[in-house]
Amino acid sequence: MSSPQIVWLRRDLRMADQPALHAAAKAGPVIPVFVLDQERAGDHAYGGASLVWLHYSLESLGKSFGSRNSKIVLRKGDAPQVLAALADEVGATCIHAIRHYEPWWKEAEDELRDALGDERKLCLYDGNYLLPPGSVTTGSGDPYKIYTPFSKAMLERMPPRDVLDEPETISSPGSWPESDDLGDWELLPTKPDWAGGIRAFWDFGEAAAHDRLDWWTDEVAEYDEGRNLPSQDITSRLSPHLHWGEISPAQVWQKLKDKRSDGWRTYAKEIIWRDYAQNVIDQFPDYPRESYREYDERTLWRNPNAGHLIQQDLECWQKGMTGYPVVDAGMRQLWQTGWMHNRVRMICASFLVKHLLIDWRFGEQWYWDTLVDADYGNNGVNWQWISGTGVDSNMFVRIMAPLTQSEKFDAAGYIREYVPELAGLSDSEIHDPPDSKRGDYPVKIIAHKEARERALEAYKASKS
Template sequence: MSSVQIVWLRRDLRLADQPAFHAAAQAGPVVPVYVLDDDRAGDHAYGGASRVWLHHSLDSLARSLGAHRSRIVLRRGDARQVLAALADQVGAACIHAMRHYEPWWKEAEDELRDALGDDCKLCLYDGNYLLPPGSVTTGSGSPYKIYTPFSKAMLDVMPPRDPLPEPGTIHSPDSWPDSADLQDWKLLPAKPDWAGGISDFWDFGEAAAHDRLDWWADEVADYDEGRNLPSQDITSRLSPHLHWGEISPAQVWHKLKDKRSDGWRTFAKELIWRDYAQNVIDQFPDYPRESYRDYDERKLWRNPDAGHLIDEDLEGWQMGMTGYPIVDAGMRQLWQTGWMHNRVRMIAASFLVKHLLIDWRYGEQWFWDCLVDADYGNNGVNWQWISGTGVDSNMFVRIMAPLTQSEKFNSADYIREYVPELADLSDDCIHDPPDEKRGDYPAKMIGHKEARERALEAYRAAK
């Protein structure tokens, strides 16, 4: 009998096009393992919405493994210690894992490699991105920092490798090591159960991801224009499936690559943006925590820790009570579903950092806790883009006008869905209701003109 092979699972919860599973299944009996290691990630341990998705995705993968007469072993604790001990217990010849680029996972991979004895090795594979971060470089051999030339270079070498099939057979070990019960991890909220909207909004797991991709293949042609219309929501909603590795970007690319539409070309660049974000954090591991550009941040930001009125502004934004309907609709959609329409994400994020002048990191942490697709690279890169502090970012002086954006992109029905107290207002009125028609809906925290002037003055002082 061949030696036992461990598959260390993280954000790669699928069987098809999963190179670690593919290699392990060919080498011997397989013990798939997921280790819940909250301490290692520090302030980027999984937030509430991510934990909901993780529960359902692990449950789905366990059922898929059950169809192969296999199972998933659940452990909790320091990943290095847990995996090294497990490898010794089962006599594993190899721990197979997909390579991850968050700094805590890179650290864990290095520590695990050092901790394993001579009889077991760590084998890492790429496959969560179109290409491994750092593999597409400038003419001088340096990694790209700016998205546009990075995207052009990526397109020159596309398509990615062909996807791997799901293993036909996954052999089991002679005996299974002990496993925690998923329910005992209490990833789902109970008192109160605030996750009902997430469960209603999403289907979870590898099969659901492919169902969504099949649907998207028929809709992607309309994406170039439709992606900006919240009321129609012509978006793929593949982001959480990609984030948790329920589907690979190579599978998505090959499904859509023969499309001949502006929608597919635009969507392809957004898949590449996902690779770009990983390239950024591979170069700058603390990017989601530290501004890239040098500003006097004490003059630029109003710190919620410095006064209760600023803290109330932050809470009003978090709860969708800013008085700007398009912003509030987005923030309430986020709270209810764990997701927000991509155009509205930009509007809501811009409002926090420019209208309210609150440090982008407060927004990054709120999105980290509330998004089911909260990704260390994407979240940090996107927040630094909107705040004008990033290596490649929107200029701070470009301040989005939420009322104009709301009307321009026909957001009336979207507002009615998520701000029901305004549902009876006409399309002409709902984007910026007059005081006498607001009812219990709050007044604006700050007028757009006043906010713009304050932001520009703060920017000049900070430079």
């Protein structure tokens, strides 16, 4: 019998179009392994909402393997050490894995390769992005830093590769190594169980991802205009499925590529944005932690760690108690469901860094902990875009007006759903309720005009 083949699972929790699994299944008996390594990522270890999704995604994938008389071996600890020891234990000649571009995973891949020595191999494959990060370059061979030319270059190389079917056969080893029990990892909150809204809002796993894609195939034509309307929510909601690798971007592209609509063209560029974000962190590994542009951070930002009043402002934003209904609806949706409508994400992020003048990294960390689709590349690139500090970003002086945005994009229904204390107000009042009709709902934490003037002055001072 051929020697066992280990498949190292991370954010690639699917059976179909899984190049590492596909290669391993051809080579011999397959031992799928997931290692929970929370220490390696430091401040970007899986957040609370991510752990909830991870639990249910592993549970779903485990059932898929179980239907093939296979299973996932669960281990906890330092991933390279655990995997190298397991390879010795079972006599595996190769560990197969899809490449990951977060700096801690790139480091882990290097460490694992060294730990395996000359007798065993680490075989890495691309499969989580349309094209391998770093492979799309300028005419001079340099990686792109700006999204628009990157997107144009990507489109010239589309469609992506053909997708791989689920392996026809998955052989099992003669004996299985010991595995942790998923429940013993205690990924789900219990005291209290705050994940009920996430469970109610989402279906998890590979089959759910394809069900969502099937639904989206009929809806994508409306996306160009509908993506900005939170009350209608014409969005794919595929982001967590893509992030966790329950479906690949190649599968999504191949399913939708023959569509002829503005909605599909707009959505295609957003799939490309995922690739762009990975290209950015491949060039700048600390991008979600460090501003790209130079400025005086002490002058621009109000630091919540420096005073309790600034900390209170941050907490009001986190809890959805700013007095701006569309902002508060978004932050409450985030806490309740682990997700936020894309237009509202921008409004809420802009409010934190420009109305409250709080460092974008506090927002990045909050989204990291509360989003089920929290992605190191996407999250960092998006926050630096909105804060005006990134390699390719919006100008800081362009300050979104949340009240105007709310009315323009008809957020009344959205506000009623997530800010129920305002549900009785008319469409004309709900975006900016008069003080006499706010009841227990808070007054504005700061007036828009005052916030705008303060932000522009702070920005000017930070550049002098």
